[in-house]
Structure formats: C-alpha cells, structure tokens
Amino acid sequence: MAEASSIRPQSAASIEQWHFEADVVVAGYGIAGVSASIEAARAGADVLVLERTSGWGGAAALAGGFIYLGGGTPLQQALGFEDSPANMKSFMMAALGPGADEEKITDYCEGSVEHYNWLVDNGVPFKESFYGQPGWETPFDDGLMYSGGENSAPFNTIATPAPRGHVPQMSGKRTGEKGGGFMLMKPLIETAESLGVRAEYDMRVQRLVVDGDRVVGIIAKQYGKEVAVRARTGVVLATGSFAYNEAMIQSYAPRLIGRPGAAVEEHDGKAIQMAQALGADLAHMDATEVAFFGDPQLMIRGILVNGRGQRYVNEDTYPGRIGQETLLRNENQAYLIIDEASYEEGCAADSSTPFFRFQPKWVAETVEELESDMGLPEGTLQSTVEVYNRHAARGEDPVLGKKKEWVKPIGSPVAALDLRNFTAGFTLGGLRTSINSEVMHVSGEPIPGLFAAGRCTAGVCAGGYASGTSLGDGSFYGRRAGISAAKG
Template sequence: MAPANSTGSAHSIRPVAVDDVDTWHLEADVVVAGYGIAGVSAAIEAARVGADVLVLERTSGWGGAAALAGGFIYLGGGTPLQKALGFEDTPENMKTFMMAALGPGADEEKITDYCNGSVEHYNWLVDNGVPFKESFYGQPGWETPFDDGLMYSGGENAAPFNAIAAQAPRGHVPQMSDKRTGEKGGGFMLMKPLVETAEKLGVRAEHDMRVQRLVVDGDRVVGIIAKRYGKEVAVRARTGVVLAMGSFAYNESMVESYAPRLIGRPGAAIEEHDGTAIRMAQALGADLAHMDASEVAFFGDPQLMVRGILVNGRGQRYVNEDTYPGRIGQETLLRNNNEAYLIIDEAAYDEGAGADSSTPFFRFRPKWVAETAAELESEMGLPEGTLQSTVEVYNRHAERGEDPVFGKKPEWVKPIGSPIAALDLRGFTAGFTLGGLRTSIQSEVLHVSGEPIPGLFAAGRCTAGVCAGGYASGTSLGDGSFYGRRAGISAAKG
C-alpha cells in the first residue's frame, strides 16, 4: 500500500499495464481529466477535428478554479479589443515584457509561440461566445470592480517594465455584471460559453470521477483509472489522454518539497488542486520545470498602497507600490520574510478609501497612528532611525514628484504628511504554484529524456507554462486555454 498523501487518500499513482485491465467501463478517442479552462479548451478542439471526447471531472460540475477566478486572460500583440480602445501592441513587444516579467528561466520558445498566436486566440474566444466589453479600466486594482474588458494586469505600466517594453494593457476580462470573485467571477463568463460550445460539439462529461492512475501499453498511455463513489472505473483513450487537473497548491508534501514558502498559505481557488496529475505523470518518468515558482496574492487594497509606501521589518521600502499587486506579494513573501507595513498619511488614506475598488475587504484600519515618523517608528518597534530615514528620503524626492529609488509613477508620488499611520500587513499573503509538467508547444508531456511520452498531453496549472519566476494576472487562464487547445488537437491526432 502506498503511503497516504496530504489529501488523506492512500491510492497508488503507479501506472497500470493494459493487460491488467479486465473491463473498460468507458471509452473515447480523447479522454480529458479536468473540466476547467484547459480541459474545456482541449475538449472543444479535439471535438472540432472529429474526435469522440470524454471529460472526467472530479467535482459535481464544470468550472474548476477558472470559474471562480477574476477572469483575466493575458492576451496582446494587437487584439481587436486593444485596438478598439486605442492601445498599440505587437507580438514582439508582448514577448519583450513577458520574458522580463515572467522570469528568470522563462521558456522563450513557449512565450514566442504564445505571443504570436495571441490575436488568433482572442478571436477564437470571441467566436466561441466569450464577451468582452470595449471599456478600459485604468485605476490601480487587483481587478476591475465593473464589467470593463481591458486592464493592466502585470505591471506593464510600472517600473521597471515600463522602461523595458512599450506599455500596453493585456488583461482581457470577459464581460459580466454583479461579479463576486471567488463565487462567480469574470472567469465564470469565460467558462460558461466554452462549456456550452463543447456540449454542442457532442463532448461528454462524467462527474465525481477521481482520476488516480494512467493505463499504459508499453510506453504509450492508453487510458485512465478513476474512482467514483469508491468503485474503480477504467476509461480507455483510443488516441490520447489530456491532463488538465490544476496545480499542487493543496498537496502539503509537494509544497514542502518544492515551494516551502507557501507552507500553510495555499491560495488556489479550489482544494482539488492536489498535484495528482503531476504525480501520475512523474510515475511514467515525466520531466518537471519551475516547481519552486509561485504566484503570491497580497491582501492589501491597491488604491491604498499606491498612495503610501510599503516597508519591511527593517523599516525600508522594497517595491514600487504602483506595480502589479501579485509582484508586491512575491516581493513580500519570497524576499522580505512576509513582513509588510503600509505607511500612509490621513489625507491619502481617506482618498484611497473613497476610491472604487474590487477589493474593499482589503481596506484595513491602521494599527498605529502618530504625529511624526519618529513617533510612529517607536510605536511600531522598528530600529531607531530606520523608518525616519525611509520617509525622509521618500519625501525629499516626492517634493519634486519623483521616486528615483523604485520608480513609482509621478501621479502617485506625494510627500507623506501628518498624521501618519501604519497598517500592519504582516503575513497577509497566500499563493498558488506555477510549476509542473514540462510540455512541448504541442502540449506533449515530455519524458526526462526530452522525448514526448506517447499518448500523454497536458495543459493548465499542472504544467510549467509561460511563467517561471514572475507572474501576470491572466497568464493562467491564457496559457491554460491556449495550450489546452493544442493538447486537444494533439491528443486527437494521437
């Protein structure tokens, strides 16, 4: 018996030889494991090229993490929405940003491919019923609080990236009113029309199926062993299997091994992200990439953060506060011991608190308030002179509307006055994993030898996609749908 994993199950992940399968309970040309964004995209494209497609979903309905997400899809290179709203972009410019922001170690071949195909992918989404409103939201925020279709979602308009590549917003958001992120976000309006498209194409779905093992005929994957209500179900795949089962954010042992900074703070939308797809493929010798990489959510409201300064446990600034909040989260957790304080004066706090926001629940009251930086520093228990010098240097340059230390945009650079306050944001982070199976641009799962594993394909957060070290909102849904499509086509061809 295999040792129990963190989810409490004790099943083996070792492959099953085809000769040991007595009965195939279900079969199709292409069997897709997971009905989130990667899975539905794979199912659509496999069906469109004539394959009989069966999706196995662990939960009782479609959607996965995608349906609960804010809905950003990272697209650019001159999409019709970008052009309609007056923004110029090219695949080359998009690639320059992505290589700078998503590294170190970003996969240049995959990013080049993704950027070159981005406009076509936008059109594919629209053709499949995904709605985008011709409206740009230009305020700081995790997401737009309205139904706008386009937004900066990766720090493209903030230092250092605004000096590396021409600025262009690439966070495309499906139009949806009355959004409730985490319940029914913009991601729901991405998934709904795609699932409806899949159903019209004849894609079948079986729910409450816990995929556990791969079936092999020699070195070729020919099926899946799943469990439903405690009973084993053997599913034959005549041409290919697509793994689209999400990250390993909720597998405690894998997080401890690969991404220990996330221990105790998983931030994936659904707990089914337990790494099973990765482990099943590993048992066949699959290669992995970027397993230590993670996106980090920071529980601070951007409308407040841009109006103050973020300091660490030494009273020092460590990031430009107007950048992508996920980058702030990474800098806080991964490089500053998860210690953060927002220093802000009363006028700036009141202004930020009155602005529109998609995350008003991240607007916390100050823990300390004082008349001077010296008094605030003392109340916070910071080393004498540290916060004072940070505020003094910031204010000196802010008098001229400049931030030469981190390059915050002039519109947000104002001297910090009195009364001065500090919000205690220590430990206010959670994250999800970005690493996973190494795949080709055709979404083939690669063996450690570098060769494709016959019959096995993958997409989405169980793979190492376009992100390596950095992240931009929309790269999960963008990469998952883009390479999900490739996986479906490849699996149909066998």
C-alpha cells in the same frame, strides 16, 4: 502525498473491463480541459471529460477572469492601445522569469490575437471599455486592464506599456465567488456540449493505463468504485496545480506552507504524480504566484516598508509582484505607511477588494513617533520617509521608480497598517510540456499518448506572474493538447 502504489501506471493487459471509452479522454473540466475538449471534438474526435467535482468550472469559474492576451488584439486596437507580438514578448520574458521558456512565450505571443478571436467566436464577451485605476481586478464590467505591472517600473522601461488583461464582460461579480471567469467558462462549456463532448462527474483520477510505453487510458474512482477509461488516441491532463498537496508543497515550494491561495482544494497535484510515475519531466516547481491582502487603492498612495523600515517595491506595480517581493524576499514582513488624507482618499475610491482596506494599527503625529510605536530601530523609518519625501516634493521616485502621478510627500498625521503575513499563493510549476502540449519524459522525448495543459504544467510563467497568464496559457495550450490528442 499519495502512496507510490496508487499512482503507478497499470498495464492495459490487466484491464478486464473498460467502463468508459473515447478517442480523447480529458481529466479536468476547467479552462484547460474545456479548451482541449472543444478542439479535439472539432478535429473529429469522440471526447470524454472526467471531472472530479459534481460540475464544470474548476478554479477558472471562480477566478477574476483575466486572460492575458496582446500583440494587437481587436480590443486593444478598439481602445487605442498599440501592441505587437515582439513588444508583448519583451515584457513577458522580463516579468515571468527567471528561466522563462522563450520558445513557449514566443509561440504564445505570436498566437495571441488568433486566440482572442477564437474566444470571441466561441461566445466569450468582451466590452470595449478600459479600466485604468489600480486594483486586483476591475469592480465593473470593463474588458481591458493592466494586469501585470506593464506600465510600472521596471517593465515600463523594458517594453512599451500595453494593457493585456482581457476580462469577459459580466455584471454582479463577486470576487472569489463568481467572477469574470464564470463568463469565460460558461460559453466554452456550451460550445463543448454542442460539439458532442461528454462529461462524467465525481471522477477522481488515480493512475494512467499504458500499453508498452504508450498511455491508453486512466483508472479513476467514481462514487468509490474503481473504473477503467480507455483513450483510443490520447489522454489530456488538466487537473490544476499542487497548491493543496501539503507534502508536495513542503518538497517543492516550502514558502507556501500553510498559505494555499488556489481557488479550489481539488488542486492536489495528482496528475503531476501520475505522469511522474511514467518518468515525466518537471519544471519550475518552486515558482509561485503570491496574493497580497492589501487594497491597491491604498498601497499606491503610501509607501510599503519591510521589517527594517525600508521600502522594497514600487507601490504602483502589479499587486502580485508586491506579494512575491513580500513573501519571497522580505520575510513576509510589510507595513503600509500612509497619511490621513491619502488614506481617506484611497478608501473613497472604487475597488474590487474593499475588504482589504484595514484600519491602521498605529497612528502618530510624526514619523519619529510612529517609528517608536512600531518598534522599528531608531532612525530607520525616519530616513526612509525623509528620502521619499525629499524626492516626492519634485514628483520623483528615483529609488524605486513609482510613477509621478502617485508620488506625493507623506504628511501628518501619519499611520501604519500592519500587513505582516498577509499573503497566500498558488504554484506555477508542473509537468514539462512541448508547444504542442506533449508531456515530456526526462529523456527529452514526448511520452506517447499523454498531453497536458493548465496549472498542472509549467506554462509561460517560470517565476514571475501576471494576472491572466493561468487562464491564458491554460486555454491556449489546452487547445493544443486537444488537437494533439485527437491526432494520437
């Protein structure tokens, strides 16, 4: 963790020279930063972006590209899916809690269709095609997919299922290297540049500059030299999560110790600490998304059991929820029990994550033998499979509610994939912000001149997650931050 002296705010009166100056200064050129830049520039502000790396994009450019949108977007309508802001809110409140920010989620749902149109107007392409197979992402260039378990238990009984994972159209995607997120970022960067947004690269922000209680700039280091950057109307923090700050992980989200899953190591929490030094409030710092390194095409065809041989999650749900259930509530212990026919069928299906198709560690003719080979207590796995098969023979799963289309008795030979400790994650908590992206002081009042968006803030996710909520609220509230910062 950074030393306290390095993040304490600096008085503007002590600045001898301003090396850079703009109306709005944005720290970070990922999805939140570029969205803030566009809206600030359109509001008439002179905008300068400070980016830590040598190029734009951040984690967003490496992401799969899901933007979580709904309420009846043109893409949803074109593909025959009905949705409304109220229906979308019902799902998000149930799936993204506990403790989800109702004001922020209501605001996000009501503005979702307009936000989709804003993205399209700024050149982000969406193909009118729905991908309905289980998976972390679509392996093709489809524009819409279920991305949060909306159509699986328990959420399909809480809200009418509607796919909300909107994916920019892109061919030749490589998961984790160059995904649909690149085609989200590229047109937005081009829009920002056309509006006159300037960018300075290799800028590592260090601390905020204040005039009284108002934020008026940032101190950064560029090529090892300390520089002062003046912001005439506002500073926007958009530098990502704290997934790669080991000390912060130990303090706030210890279950992620040793298993960071953010796309870029620049997610070091520095912006959070800089704002904390001014008295900024925090929210949901223990909340984490958890990736599970299992291929959904296989998981959905078998049953997942924990270290006691018991099922603990419906296998057709969002794989990020499977990850959370595994790491946070089942000691990171998971095995996939699957018969030979289902394993072969799953391996033959299309997938964006074929590298998660692992070879079985144990294979047996009977569940009893498999249980013994795995070292599970006698009778535990046998009883689990017996109960599952008894109901599966009728196409039912009353225990966890897996959808009928995926419920099939487990036959022989039967195998187990060892998926213990196959998780990684990133943090969801951060600075508490208003719906206008003002950074809130612990007193409950906004900190004058300071705004934030993206994963350095506590967005719409308070515990649960759906793919696309990071790029979704990062861009949505990035826009708000830009508008607010331009007003000053």
